[in-house]
Each structure stands twice: as structure tokens, then as C-alpha cells.
Amino acid sequence: MTTTGARTARLLWRYSFVLTLPVCIALVWWARTTWQRYQTFRVEQGTLEDFRLSRVGAMTFGELLRRLEVDWTQTGSRRPLPDMRTFDLFVPEQGLARLDADLPHSGFDYVDGVLRLGGDDWRVSVRYRGDNVYHWGYRKKSWRVKTKKARLFEGMRAFNLIAPRTPELLNNYLAYRLANRLGLIAPRVELVEVRVNGTNMGVHVSTEQLDESTLRAQSYMPGDLYSGDAVAQKAYVGIDNDLFRYPGLWEKQAENNHYPTGARAALAALLAVVRAPASEARHERLRQLVDVEAFAAFSALEILCATIHVDTEHNWRLFYDANRRRFVPVVWDLFGWDKGNAPAPGSGPRLDVLSSPLHVVLHADAGFLAARQRVLARFFAGGGDAAFLRETDAAITAATPAVHRDPALTMQVQAFRPAEVRAAMAGLRRDIEALWRDVARAYTQAERPVRFWRQGDALGLLVDGRVPITRLRLLLDGPRTIHGAALRFVRAGEEHSVDVSAAVAVRGAEVDVDLTLMARHVPQIDSMRTFEVKLNRMALEPATYELTLAGLETEHVVDVRCERGSSRLERAVEGAPQRLDLGPMYRVVEPRPVVVPTVWRGEMAVDGVLEVATPLVIEPGTVVRLAPDASVVVRGRVLARGTEAAPIRFEPAGDAPWGVFALQGRGCDGSQFAHCAFREGSGYKTDLFEYSAMLSLHDAQGVVVEHCILHDSRVVDDMMHAVYAELTVRDCRFVASLEDAVDLDISQAAFERCAFERAGNDGLDLMTSRVQAVDCVFRACGDKGISVGEGTELQAERCTMQGCVFGVQVKDGSVASLAHLELVDNQGGIDAYKKNWRYGSGGRVFVYNSAFRGNRTVATADKESELRLRDCAFDVTPLSSRRVLVDGNAIAGPVRRDPRDRVSVQPDR
Numbered sequence: 001m002t003t004t005g006a007r008t009a010r011l012l013w014r015y016s017f018v019l020t021l022p023v024c025i026a027l028v029w030w031a032r033t034t035w036q037r038y039q040t041f042r043v044e045q046g047t048l049e050d051f052r053l054s055r056v057g058a059m060t061f062g063e064l065l066r067r068l069e070v071d072w073t074q075t076g077s078r079r080p081l082p083d084m085r086t087f088d089l090f091v092p093e094q095g096l097a098r099l100d101a102d103l104p105h106s107g108f109d110y111v112d113g114v115l116r117l118g119g120d121d122w123r124v125s126v127r128y129r130g131d132n133v134y135h136w137g138y139r140k141k142s143w144r145v146k147t148k149k150a151r152l153f154e155g156m157r158a159f160n161l162i163a164p165r166t167p168e169l170l171n172n173y174l175a176y177r178l179a180n181r182l183g184l185i186a187p188r189v190e191l192v193e194v195r196v197n198g199t200n201m202g203v204h205v206s207t208e209q210l211d212e213s214t215l216r217a218q219s220y221m222p223g224d225l226y227s228g229d230a231v232a233q234k235a236y237v238g239i240d241n242d243l244f245r246y247p248g249l250w251e252k253q254a255e256n257n258h259y260p261t262g263a264r265a266a267l268a269a270l271l272a273v274v275r276a277p278a279s280e281a282r283h284e285r286l287r288q289l290v291d292v293e294a295f296a297a298f299s300a301l302e303i304l305c306a307t308i309h310v311d312t313e314h315n316w317r318l319f320y321d322a323n324r325r326r327f328v329p330v331v332w333d334l335f336g337w338d339k340g341n342a343p344a345p346g347s348g349p350r351l352d353v354l355s356s357p358l359h360v361v362l363h364a365d366a367g368f369l370a371a372r373q374r375v376l377a378r379f380f381a382g383g384g385d386a387a388f389l390r391e392t393d394a395a396i397t398a399a400t401p402a403v404h405r406d407p408a409l410t411m412q413v414q415a416f417r418p419a420e421v422r423a424a425m426a427g428l429r430r431d432i433e434a435l436w437r438d439v440a441r442a443y444t445q446a447e448r449p450v451r452f453w454r455q456g457d458a459l460g461l462l463v464d465g466r467v468p469i470t471r472l473r474l475l476l477d478g479p480r481t482i483h484g485a486a487l488r489f490v491r492a493g494e495e496h497s498v499d500v501s502a503a504v505a506v507r508g509a510e511v512d513v514d515l516t517l518m519a520r521h522v523p524q525i526d527s528m529r530t531f532e533v534k535l536n537r538m539a540l541e542p543a544t545y546e547l548t549l550a551g552l553e554t555e556h557v558v559d560v561r562c563e564r565g566s567s568r569l570e571r572a573v574e575g576a577p578q579r580l581d582l583g584p585m586y587r588v589v590e591p592r593p594v595v596v597p598t599v600w601r602g603e604m605a606v607d608g609v610l611e612v613a614t615p616l617v618i619e620p621g622t623v624v625r626l627a628p629d630a631s632v633v634v635r636g637r638v639l640a641r642g643t644e645a646a647p648i649r650f651e652p653a654g655d656a657p658w659g660v661f662a663l664q665g666r667g668c669d670g671s672q673f674a675h676c677a678f679r680e681g682s683g684y685k686t687d688l689f690e691y692s693a694m695l696s697l698h699d700a701q702g703v704v705v706e707h708c709i710l711h712d713s714r715v716v717d718d719m720m721h722a723v724y725a726e727l728t729v730r731d732c733r734f735v736a737s738l739e740d741a742v743d744l745d746i747s748q749a750a751f752e753r754c755a756f757e758r759a760g761n762d763g764l765d766l767m768t769s770r771v772q773a774v775d776c777v778f779r780a781c782g783d784k785g786i787s788v789g790e791g792t793e794l795q796a797e798r799c800t801m802q803g804c805v806f807g808v809q810v811k812d813g814s815v816a817s818l819a820h821l822e823l824v825d826n827q828g829g830i831d832a833y834k835k836n837w838r839y840g841s842g843g844r845v846f847v848y849n850s851a852f853r854g855n856r857t858v859a860t861a862d863k864e865s866e867l868r869l870r871d872c873a874f875d876v877t878p879l880s881s882r883r884v885l886v887d888g889n890a891i892a893g894p895v896r897r898d899p900r901d902r903v904s905v906q907p908d909r
Helices: 003-014 017-044 054-071 093-100 170-182 212-217 265-275 281-287 292-305 357-363 368-380 384-404 418-444
Strands: 085-090 111-117 120-128 143-147 158-161 189-196 198-210 224-228 250-254 316-319 326-329 451-455 458-463 473-475 484-491 492-497 504-507 510-512 518-524 537-541 543-550 557-563 569-572 598-600 603-606 609-610 616-618 621-627 631-634 638-639 646-650 661-664 672-674 676-679 692-698 703-706 707-709 718-723 726-730 733-735 740-745 748-752 756-757 766-769 771-776 775-779 784-789 791-797 800-802 807-811 814-817 823-824 828-834 844-847 851-853 856-861 868-869 884-887
Touching: 093 111, 093 120, 111 143, 158 384, 170 198, 170 292, 170 384, 189 384, 212 224, 224 265, 250 316, 265 357, 281 357, 292 418, 357 368, 357 518, 368 384, 368 418, 384 418, 418 518, 473 748, 510 784, 598 856, 621 631, 621 868, 631 646, 631 692, 661 807, 707 718, 766 771, 784 791, 807 814, 807 844, 828 844, 828 868, 856 868, 856 884
Parallel strands: 085 189, 598 616, 603 621, 609 631, 616 638, 621 646, 631 661, 638 672, 646 676, 661 692, 672 703, 676 707, 692 718, 703 726, 707 733, 718 740, 726 748, 733 756, 740 766, 748 771, 756 775, 766 784, 771 791, 775 800, 784 807, 791 814, 800 823, 807 828, 814 844, 823 851, 828 856, 844 868, 868 884
Antiparallel strands: 085 111, 111 120, 120 143, 143 158, 158 198, 189 198, 224 250, 224 316, 316 326, 451 458, 458 543, 473 510, 473 557, 484 492, 484 543, 504 510, 518 537, 557 569
């Protein structure tokens, strides 16, 4: 070696620590971190992911290289992203140390922190979230963030920042977005970047934590929201963690406060139906307990997302809507398009999801199957697939720059490179498009034509494949008269006949039959265990039906055409007769008899609870006498139109109050009450539902109540209550209610020339509603004349509030526009404030050209509210302030009254 070479070698040896020391430190860190992860998540915890030492070592080494790459090459990484918000979490180091002290257990205790976004700060509590290791076992964590009640974050008290579990990143985000498109209850989601104490932690999915606020935001009344998760940290040892066997495995994320804490009668009833033997009676009870259309949309979502992640043990969220008396599915953690749960290669797409006992029961209901087909057909026919793929492209575009600077692309015990994540997102998009081509073909394109035959008095039909018959058109050799219709079929060896007369429409020589007829669906269940449900499937076989039309011989049928999920009619092919058993299918077709309204006249005595399924006509002069606690629940349209000379009366049969006269459901749309008098009623409550007023209107549209009087209600809060309703109330009086005279929840209503007198509490109590009140009078109400709460919009004109505690009180995100009011002798004229922490503001009130006289206080507002009075007349002018602005002080003219301001029916006492 030359002298120069020897000198160079000595120099390199002397300073070799510059290279070897960082390498040694990195190797020590790698070895220590690898061993700690292996010890925690393979030896101690036994997680579901493959934490073999070799995989953990490779993952940790990949993470180290990625961090070095980001630190050395990603300059300007704090610059805002063009299409993605950045959430900054600041957590004291001791707080982070507490969370990491003994994972996973230590990670579920909240510590204090601060959330910063767009220059605003929120004081929050934070913890890790999630049952499985991919949420808290890697450097990138999933977080639960909870704000203070005094200041919510964009209307949310709690939300999650979830670390994606696969390199596709978008699985859950896109599944939730698709759920929104299908009209299902789902949490708000957003792709975001998260920084913790200034350090970039990469892409997360901001996901609303389901609670009562979720229901309110999606126009549902607060109620019982059940959570079914019995896996990982929530699994029980020593029992089968079957959610559909043990009601106690379910928790509540929101509760109906009208029932005791922990009450779960509705859930128990649903599980009893799921466990009951197969029968027509079971499916009739199922229809009473579940919203079939909503569950059909949920099933369509599962098919479109290729998911089986909602199963016997976990990820169920069910909302029981006591006002509609139905369960509704809530979307949670579908983990769409998971390659690990894909069907076996070559087996085609999964066209039915049978991942729990509830799924199996629903799939035995022909009405459910027909509803799901309608959902999917509408989705594809309306271009929902193309619109969603465009949204997917936008999500990939937004995520790409964040991926490039994400230092923690660790998922599935593997450290990924940005290029691999980009390729995975693009692959996910291709997979969705290919899957949906197959689903659209299966559910909207009939493979074979319908076959028909003539046999005696019946027209036989054979249906095959997934696309059902949705309408028949029979072409006759001339005009015919048809007196009725029946559909016959064989199930489990027994013949059945269903009256479908109302489904038939005759137009000369054409007969349309509005029926949905499905092929035979037979469930093939291999297992209900979580990791084996992907083997379950439905076998489709041909089904036959026989249609008989009274007054028509089949020889007069010239041609048979059918509609199969679209408006296009195709010709059926005549063939040889067949008779096939439908097997395990129930509610094969809904009875459609010609409905004859029920008519009440004279004196009608009601004892107990009377359910009326048909339309109800109550003739003028009828007196309905109800025994103590007796109630009437009607599911059809009510026409109770008395006259001024012959009013209709609902009154007690004795000294004790009766229960309720209730409209339940959309079958009651268009109901009318005129010149009716209701007195001394109360309400009706069971373990499953409640009617909180003697006149209750639930989920009915286009209801008209005019020239009626309701007075002297008893026992329960309200005299008249409407929820999910749309109604017009004219020329009515509400006198001496026990509490509120009229209570509206999530409804639209117009009140014209009505009087609210001596209410025990509020004259008109409004929650999340849109209401107009014109020429109405509120006198001597025990609390507010009008209470405007929880996101309500009120327009009131030419109304008088006299002798109330408050004339009008507006709160919790509500807006009231008031013109030409008289507020006389109230303790408080108008008040605005914030009461419910779930709403981000108090009330906003705008008052025009109104008169205030004799009120103890004229106008008040708290710091969360706003009250403006323009061109009003005051006997004592309020001082203008930041919250109460007085703009002009005019002498208001007389409040204009309509000369028809009277009520025809008067109390008879």
C-alpha cells in the first residue's frame, strides 16, 4: 500500500464512527422495536394479523427507510394540500406516554389535548380507538377525539381519525359515501391528513362517532341506537358470541329517554323473530319490526361493496325508530372491496350477502328480494355507478399528494411505498368498475324470457333468473269485464292463493297486472362463523305462478307481455305447463284485495285498542265513545268530515280518560278532519312505541285538520302531536291541555286562524320543523306561546301572544321570522337562547312591525343568540345591544285579522 493509501485508510478508520454510529443506532432501534412489537402483538396479545418475527422485522426496517426518505427529501411538507384538510392534534408528551404505556389497554383512557384547524382551536380529549391491532399497533394510530359540550366540532361531539388498514386507503371512506347515495343512515366522513404535535402522521379517514346527533342530523327522532360488536376486546369468553342469540351482547350508542335506561324490548322482539321457526307468521312479524325498504338498500350496499363485514359477531348498528315502529340499519365499518374476503377465483361476484341469521331471514322474504332488486335497478338506471366512479376518481386525486408525504404507510404488517399505495388505489377503482358490471348484468338483464301457458282457468307463468316480473300486460281478443284476481302457487307442498284484485287495471282489450314475481331463491348456508360466511350463497331456481282472472277465460288472451325492472315490455314465450314448488320463500306476493273503507256512523263504542288497517270514513254527527285507556290506531286514510250542524265527537265513555286516536304510516296520507271535537283523551304507550297525545299523527303527509276543537287532555304531555308529518291546521282551537297543546317533531305544518288557550305548558312546541303560523292567538299558556327549538324554521304573521310566560322563545339553531305580532301582558315578550349542547348556536329572531305592551321584559337574548326588532312599537323601548338590536321605533298599526277567525265546534261543557 502506498503512503497516500495508508494515510487515507487511517483517516477513514478514524472518522468511521460518523457512518457506523448512526447505522449502529438504527440497528439497535430496529432490533428493539421489532422485538417489542413481536412480544406485544404476537406473544402477549395474540392479534389476528400475522406478527411473525420475520414479518415484523421487515416491516420495521421498511418503516425506518420510509421515515429517512421523508425526512431527507420531502421539503415543504407543511404546506396545505389542495383538496384535503389537515387536522393538527397537540397532546402533551406525558399524555402520549400514558396512551402508549401498556397497549392496547392504556390507549383507551382519554388524555387532554387540543385540535387545531384553519386557525381555530378546540379543547378536546383524545384516546386511541379500535378493537384490532391495525388501529394502535403501528406508528400511525387511529384516534377518538371528543370535544367539550360547550363547543362542538362542526356539529360533532365525538369523531374518529381512523388509520386505513389496507394500501387501498379508501375502502371505508367510499363505502360510507356510497351509503349516502343510497339514502342510508351513515356517519359523516372525510379524507384528512393528521399531524400530532407537528409531526405528519399521514392520511386518515375522519369518521363521525355514531350517537344521537347522527340521528338528528339525518332527520330521525332520537331513539335507541344499538351497537353489536362481540369481537376482540369486546368478546366474551365461555359463550358463543352470537349477537342474534344474546340481546345482552348489544350496547346502546343512543337511548330513547322515554323509557328506562337499558330497556331493550324492541331488540328482544327482533331477535325472537330471527330465531323463530320459518313460517308466514314469522315474516308477517318481521315486516312489523323492520323497514324492509331500508334493509333492502343496505343489502344492495353490501353487494355493491363486496363486503361480508357485518356478521353474526360484529359491526351491526341498528336504530329502532319508535315513531315509525321499525328498525332501520345504520352503516358502520363495512370495509368495502376487501380482497381477503373476495369470492374464490372463477366463482363470479358475490350477488347475495348471507353473513348473519338476520340476513338469512330477510333473504327468505320475497318482498325484501324484490325491494333490493328495485334499489339496484334504480342505481344503475339513474347513472349512480358512473357518478360514484367520478367521486372515486376525485378521492384518489385528493389523496395522492398526501400519500407522497405520508411517513407511515404501514398496513397489514408491511411498510408500503407511495407508488404501491397509488397502484392499490387505482386497482380498487378498477375492481369496483368490474364488479358493478357483473352486478348490473345479473340484476338488470334477464337471461331468458318469461314463459307462459294456459291451463284451465289459470294463466301459468315461469320466472327464472334474478330479474323479476314487475308488471304484466295481457292483450285480449276484445274488451272484457274482470271481477277479481288471485295468484296461486305451491310452497313446501301446500297450495296457496292470494287475492290480488286491486293489482288489476282493465283498459278495453288490455289488462295490466301490477305484481312482482320472483324466481325461487334458496339459501345455501355453509357456516355462520365470521371468517366462513363468505362461502354462503343463494341458489336461484325457476318459479311458477298461476294467475286467475274472474270473468276471463284464458283462451281470450292473445298475447302476454311483461315488464322486468324497466318500463320496456317484452313478449313472453308460450310453452308447456309446469308446476314448481317455491320452497323456503315467504310473503311471496302481498295481498292486494279491493279495499272497502270502514264506515262509522251514529254512536261508536271503543273498548281496548282498536287497529284499523283499512281507510276509515266517519260520518257527520258520529259520536265515538272510548272506554278508559281505549285507543284507535288507523293505518289507512281517515275522512272524518263533520259539519257545523253535525260535528263528530271523540269523548270518554266514563269518568276516566281514554287513550289516543292515532294515524300511523304513509297509508294515512291525505287524511282529513273537519268539525271534530276531541276531549279528555290521553295517550298510549307500550314497550315498543308511544303515542304522546290524544290526537297523534305519525309519518303521515297531506293531513288537513280544520274547524276542530281539542280540549282538556289528560295524563300525557301533549294534546296533539305530529312526527314525520306534513299537515295543515285551520280554524281550530286547542283549549286547556295538560302540558303542550300541539307538539311537532321533524314535521312541516301551517296553522291558520287557530287559538291556543290555557295550555299547561307551550301552546305550540316545535322541534326540527318548518312551520307557518298566520292569524293565530296564544292566550294564558303556562310557558311559551310558541317554543321554537332544535333547528326549527318558523314564520309567524299577525299572531297574538297574551298572558304567557314567554310569547315566543327561540333556541338551539332555530330561526324565527315574526311580522305584525301583538305581544301583550307576557312575563317575557321574545327570548332567544341556547339550551341543547348538540346545537352550535342559540336562536336567531327577526321581528318586524310588531307591538309590545305590558310585558315584564320585551326582548332578551344570550351570548349565543341574535334578536333584531325593526319598526316595532313598544310601551317600554328595550335598549339596543350586541345581541338585541332595535332598529326603529314605529307606532305599529293594528294587527290585521281575517274575518273568518272563528271556530265552529264549541266545547259542550
